[in-house]
Amino acid sequence: SPLELHTLRNRKIYIKRDDLLDEDFSGNKARKFYYFLVNDFSFIKRVVSYGSNQSNAMYSLSVLAKLKGWEFIYFCEHIPEFLKENPSGNYKYALQNGMKIYESKAREKDANALKNEVTLVVQEGGRQKESSFGIEILAKELKEDIKKAGIENPYIFLPSGTGTTSLFLQKFLNIKVFTCSTVGGDDYLREQWSMIEKNKSCFPTILTSSKKYHYGKLYLELYKLWNEIKRDMGVEFDLMYDAVGWKKFLLHVDFLNGTPIYIHQGGLKGNESMLKRYERKYGIIG
Numbered sequence: 001s002p003l004e005l006h007t008l009r010n011r012k013i014y015i016k017r018d019d020l021l022d023e024d025f026s027g028n029k030a031r032k033f034y035y036f037l038v039n040d041f042s043f044i045k046r047v048v049s050y051g052s053n054q055s056n057a058m059y060s061l062s063v064l065a066k067l068k069g070w071e072f073i074y075f076c077e078h079i080p081e082f083l084k085e086n087p088s089g090n091y092k093y094a095l096q097n098g099m100k101i102y103e104s105k106a107r108e109k110d111a112n113a114l115k116n117e118v119t120l121v122v123q124e125g126g127r128q129k130e131s132s133f134g135i136e137i138l139a140k141e142l143k144e145d146i147k148k149a150g151i152e153n154p155y156i157f158l159p160s161g162t163g164t165t166s167l168f169l170q171k172f173l174n175i176k177v178f179t180c181s182t183v184g185g186d187d188y189l190r191e192q193w194s195m196i197e198k199n200k201s202c203f204p205t206i207l208t209s210s211k212k213y214h215y216g217k218l219y220l221e222l223y224k225l226w227n228e229i230k231r232d233m234g235v236e237f238d239l240m241y242d243a244v245g246w247k248k249f250l251l252h253v254d255f256l257n258g259t260p261i262y263i264h265q266g267g268l269k270g271n272e273s274m275l276k277r278y279e280r281k282y283g284i285i286g
C-alpha cells in the first residue's frame with residue numbers, strides 16, 4: 001500500500017494507506033487474514049468466528065470466505081431489532097457475502113465448539129499467532145517505504161483494539177511503535193499483549209489520556225476531529241478506532257521526537273453505521 005505525506009495542523013505526517021490495499025479486502029484485517037488467503041487451506045470448507053455485530057473483522061472474513069468458497073458462520077451476543085430491520089455497514093455487507101449469523105450468549109464457546117478438520121475457527125478480531133504472517137509483510141513494506149522516502153528518525157502510531165497489530169509491528173520493527181487503547185483501558189491492552197507475548201520489552205508504548213473513551217460510544221468531540229482530518233487531509237479514517245486514535249495521538253505529538261507515520265488500518269465500511277448513529281443522536285450529516 002502507498003505511504004503518503006500529509007499535513008495536519010501545520011505538522012508533517014506520513015500515512016500508510018492500508019485502507020487502499022484492495023477495495024474489499026483491506027486494512028489490518030486483510031493483513032491479519034492474509035495467512036489464510038495465500039496458504040493452502042483446500043481441506044477447509046467453512047470458517048467460524050465471533051465478536052460484535054458490526055465488526056470489521058466479521059466483514060473481512062465474509063470477503064475471505066467468499067473468495068475461498070467457504071461457508072461463513074458468525075456468532076454475536078445480540079443483534080438489535082433495528083439493525084435486523086435496517087441492515088447497514090459491516091453487518092449488511094457481510095450478509096450480502098453470505099454470512100450466517102447467530103445470536104449467542106456463549107459466542108466464543110459456540111464458535112470454538114465447531115472446530116474440526118474442515119472448519120477453521122478465527123478468534124475475535126484475529127487475535128492469534130497466524131496474524132503475524134501478514135503483519136510481518138506490513139513491517140517489511142514500512143522499512144522499504146522509510147528508506148525510499150528518506151524519512152529521518154521515524155516512529156509509528158496506530159490505535160489498538162486487541163493490540164495484535166501494534167504488538168507484532170513492534171516485534172518486527174526496530175523503530176518505536178506508539179499506540180493507544182480504544183476497547184478497554186490501558187491495563188486491558190497490556191493484558192491482551194501478555195496473552196500472545198511473554199517478553200514485555202517488545203510491547204509498544206501506550207499513549208494515555210486522562211479522559212476515558214468508551215468503545216463504540218459516540219462523542220461529538222471525536223466526530224468533529226474526524227471531520228477536520230477528513231476535510232484538511234482529504235483522507236477518511238475509521239470512526240471506531242481512529243477517532244480515538246487521532247485524539248490521543250494529537251495530545252502527545254508535541255512531546256514525541258521524530259517523524260510520525262500513522263498506519264491507516266481501514267475499517268471504512270463500518271463508518272456507514274457509525275455515521276447513521278451520529279446522525280440519529282446529534283442530527284449531523286457526514
Ligand SMILES: *Cc1c(COP(=O)(O)O)cnc(C)c1O
Pocket residue numbers: 027028029056057125159160161162163164165166238241242265266267
Ligand atoms: C480491528 C481494527 C483495529 C484494531 O486492531 P487490533 O489488531 O485488534 O489492535 C484498529 N483499526 C481498525 C480500523 C480496525 O478495523
